[in-house]
Amino acid sequence: MEPELVAPTMEAIRRWSGVTLPNAAARHGLADMAGLIAELDKLRGTLVFEDEPSSFEAALQDCKEPAR
Numbered sequence: 001m002e003p004e005l006v007a008p009t010m011e012a013i014r015r016w017s018g019v020t021l022p023n024a025a026a027r028h029g030l031a032d033m034a035g036l037i038a039e040l041d042k043l044r045g046t047l048v049f050e051d052e053p054s055s056f057e058a059a060l061q062d063c064k065e066p067a068r
Helices: 008-017 022-040 055-063
Strands: none
Touching: 008 022
């Protein structure tokens, strides 16, 4: 069974760009997006980048020369 997301997304793509999905593989790929969206939704609220600097930024701070 196809997710509810597929038909309205196909219509939105067609209206926005004038492109229709070319084949069953494209429709299947669009149906996979529902699973991706669900997985990303599970991460909502767990990714908090503002709590501490990223490891790259921390490394830059460690390598920073002292002010003169």
